Amino acid sequence: MKKYIFVFALLLQGLWVRAQTHSQHNLLADQIDSFNWGIIGSVQFRVPKPNELYPVYNEMINRFSGRQFELEGYIVPIKDGMKQTKFMLSTIPINQCFYCGKNGIPTMIMIEMAQPIKFTFESVTVKGVLKLDNRNAAVYPPISLTGAVPVQ
Incomplete structure (x- = not known):
């Protein structure tokens, strides 16, 4: 579990990926870039010791x-x-994700739905309460949406 949380924290650093010709999706067409994802990607991290990764939230994300x-x-x-x-919500389709597909590490956050949502390879829009966690991001997800519901 710690391994997944650590990877999750790295995802938030806003690393972007390159499209590969053999992928099912076109990265430039499929990658979601929005104001809200920009807010999520603005989080910085400090590493005081090995295996410790703490989020540093700026004023903009703290407002939300x-x-x-x-x-x-x-x-x-x-x-x-x-x-x-x-589940995790990503800016790129699952087949382009580094540890679950073909490309680099996308920006992602943890989503906790109020009711189950059906898995799809298409993009989904969800709305929930933004939660920021100051604990070690190598263990706990630093950003999540809780009580999320699908937006039509």
Whole structure:
């Protein structure tokens, strides 16, 4: 679990990926770039010791903490099943994700749905309360949307 959380923290550093010719999706067409993803990608991290990674939130993201926040992205499941209640939301499709597909590491956050959502390879839009966690990001997800619902 720590390994996944550490990878998650690295994802938030806003590393972008290159499209590969053999991928099913076109990165330039499929990558989601929005104002809200820019806010998420603005988080910095400090590393006081090995295996310790602490988020540093700027004023902009702090304004949205505890408030409704909407994001469009691609579902990256963390458990098997066609219905997902807790998953990662990514700026690129799952087949372009470094550890689950073909390309580099995208920006992602943890989503906790109020009700299950059906897995899809298409992008989804969800809205929930933005939660910021100051604990070690190598263990705990630093950013999440809780009580999320799909937006039509």
